[in-house]
Amino acid sequence: MASTPVSELTERAREVFRMVVENYLGSGAPVGSRTISKLPGLNLSPASIRNVMQDLEELGLLAHPHTSAGRVPTESGLRLFVDGMMQAAEPSAEERAAIEARLERGGPIEEALSATTAALSGLSACAGIVLVPKREPVLRQLGFVQLSPDQALAVMVGAEGSVENRVVDLPPGITASALTEVGNYVSARLSGLTLNQAQARLGEEIRDGRAALDQAARQLIEDGLALWSEDGARRAVLIVRGQANLLDAAAAADLERVRQLLEELEGKEEIVRLLDSARAGQGMKIFIGSENKLFALSGSSVIAAPYRGREGKVVGVVGVIGPTRLNYARVVPMVDFTAQALSRLMA
Incomplete structure (x- = not known):
């Protein structure tokens, strides 16, 4: 967790921090004071913004890559943003329809889970994962x-x-x-x-x-x-779809991280143990970077939510794995909606 709660940041610091994080999550590139000064809603000079960013860096919320004049949020900063500042954007009607369409095809449950996970992967531009409920064959x-x-x-x-x-x-x-x-x-x-x-x-x-x-x-x-x-x-109880989404344009600058992540995705037993923590917690789980030992080397984030069967009992977990610069405001509600859709299927 971040060492500084949102309530202890000044209004100016909160606004600069929010703009830096949102800009970084959108571009994947370090954000400079000049970029922030050109955004609407903040009447500050680049020099004033640099001072605020320096303060945020000293608080451990921003980091200053050596190769850039801009700054990026730290894992603590991302955690602060996700827990206290993020404004979630509900999935659009088209996104909801794309997910639900995969559930209406009929056939074995495993096929519906796989197809729905593939849809979630495509919409989120991440690798989609689903922990299949253990069911004794009939x-x-x-x-x-x-x-x-x-x-x-x-x-x-x-x-x-x-x-x-x-x-x-x-x-x-x-x-x-x-x-x-x-x-x-x-x-x-x-x-x-x-x-x-x-x-x-x-x-x-x-x-x-x-x-x-x-x-x-x-x-x-x-x-x-x-x-x-x-x-x-x-039989494997974990389905992973959309690993190719991890090989985007931004990944070219950090191929070693992507290679490490793809290797980590091969360790399905470890991922199952990770997702079981979301099953046990009964609610949405967001792991950012080194908060989760499994993906600490690749610096990846995991967003996972349990889905339920009859009588409201948790039977599985669905989610995504991607870089820490995920669009959390968009992906978190998307994972939550998918979990709700799977719950309706399993009920």
């Missing part, structure tokens, strides 16, 4: 297509429409009619159950003699359910 169908005497293609269909294919080894003595029998049994007895429920039901019916399946067919169903369950447990 079985609709499990079928087998024989490929050879000892292998088959397992086709697993989830209740939400997802389809996954895996090659499995066939038990000795399995016949084509047995493969059909397996599919019929799953559709009749296991459809609509979670994987754990399906495995438990199969075990119960085998013990009670109600399965009406031979040993090879039972083994094939058990193997198929176990394969899908294991694969689902390994």
Whole structure:
């Protein structure tokens, strides 16, 4: 946090500071006193503005890059601006429509989350991220297509429409009619159950003699359910979209920072842990630069908000990652709107 609260800055200092920050966030370049003096609403000479900027620098709110006569806000200065001075701009009707349109396509939840994150990424010019709620797959169908005497293609269909294919080894003595029998049994007895429920039901019916399946067919169903369950447990729960947005014109002057950021985005487990803090906090989280250890080296900011499912329970997190010079006033409400839209989808 900044060492100086907004209330302790003079009105002149607050106005100069606000203009410097807003100008910097818009251009990404250091801001000089002459630039500020030409802006409307501030009747001060460049010399007077330089004195105020020097005072703000001594307070740790502005920094003076060696290669420029202008100044840039420090991370403490950005935190002060975001927490106490920023005037948020609500998303436009076009931006809201662009986000909501991705939710109306239907299909698996994961696809809607991915498409919505891609839309948020494009609108914010950042990398979009979404933490997908952990959901146990629900079985609709499990079928087998024989490929050879000892292998088959397992086709697993989830209740939400997802389809996954895996090659499995066939038990000795399995016949084509047995493969059909397996599919019929799953559709009749296991459809609509979670994987754990399906495995438990199969075990119960085998013990009670109600399965009406031979040993090879039972083994094939058990193997198929176990394969899908294991694969689902390994599936990534984080979706990242729009990394290319980080390679903008301003990034050319700081390619090392961008390279570092792209490397950090590969560490999905670390990002998941970071986003979990937003899930736990129940509200919007804004991490600026080194406030967050994960992106401290690249000097990046993270804006994240939880979204909710049924009964208002937090089920995931959506947000963006970008440079510290984000247009916070525009992006923060955009992330918040996206989280609200996802909450309506999940309810």
